[in-house]
Amino acid sequence: MIAIIDYNAGNIQSVRFALNRLGIEPVLTNDIEQLQKAEKIIFPGVGEAGTAMKSLKEKNLDKLIPQLSKPLLGICLGLQLMCQHSEESNTDCLGVFPVKVKKFNPVLKVPHMGWNTIFNLKSPLFEGCSEDSYEYYVHSYFAEIGENTIAETDYINPFSAALKKNNFYAVQFHPEKSSSVGEQILKNFLAL
């Protein structure tokens, strides 16, 4: 069973439909037992970090998520919530990755919205994806580069396009909206 964590953080239907296109019907849930039983877990999210953390806490998911042992993929805000701290509403996050999330310095347009390239790919998550392939982004905050960085993107400054630690994976872009490259990444995650 593939589970998508449902915690009222924005539009999770896009992720569900992307899995449908790969022939998978995921379970949308915030039930702790179901999440513990799932073979793979997707942790999506759009919206604001403070509100999203509050919503996770209300459902006790803030304690559960860092303890899950199966492969988990955070997407967009999901990635940021898996970091240590976010400048957005000065929010303490889940701390899976010892990384800080900062606001882009608005010397260019913020949000960073549209298609940008990923490079320095360092994970089986990117099997079959070439360096500098395009992904779709929408975000105003970014995770710094650190030892857990497995892909980078450059907008205003280089940042973590993807992070990995043990069973935890996370991508800042939207693989569910990134055409065939995104589909390949989702397939790779499901094959882990």
Added chain:
Amino acid sequence: MLTKRIIPCLDIKDGRTVKGVNFLDLRDAGDPVELGKRYADEGADELVFLDITATHEKRKTLIELVNRIALNLNIPFTVGGGISSVEDVSALLNAGADKISINSAAVKHPELVSEIASRFGSQCVVVAVDAKNINGAWKVFLNGGRIETELLLEDWVKQLEKLGAGEILFTSMNHDGTKNGFACEELARISDMISIPVIASGGAGKPEHFVEAFTKGKADAALAASVFHFKEIEIKDLKNYLAQQQIPVRL
């Protein structure tokens, strides 16, 4: 490098694709899902589906269509037309739309923009603004360009950014349908004024016009309908041309 986006717009009536050559003369050109997929395969970066039925009884048809699009399309898409409440937005996002586009409703009830942004995030709020240059002043129009307001375009886009809009889709009524190019000067002016992305719309006729929209017009994306719809410009050729002209695009 962040690329400039090419966005075909598909007009939808009763679940089918149409194109208003003018408001009365509509031509039927098929299934929105098939056409959308073809555009995506040719390299479109996003799609906009604009429902011009917008009568209440037909909303269900639209929701079903959005659901079918979402199941078949692997790039972002926006749905617009007749959206006037948070409930409308919720239904469309639940059906799988990535963004919604509002126009007249935002002018009538500006607080709707902030309500949608705070509930679903700014990233999904595209505000479409139709404006016309009248003796040097860019006036905002409503209801598909039929009603003139006292709002000035530049004031309105600044207010929209504050309200939490995620993107501005600016259509110049002076340029729309002319195929003589986008309203580049005014595009650049509003693009410099706000931090959120600006989508240029109205006037695309040749590949050169897209280059101008991105260079002179400082637009982040460009939208067009008929030039793509009637294959006067192929998206693949357009993007290759833009790349040759040093415009960053996703190839």
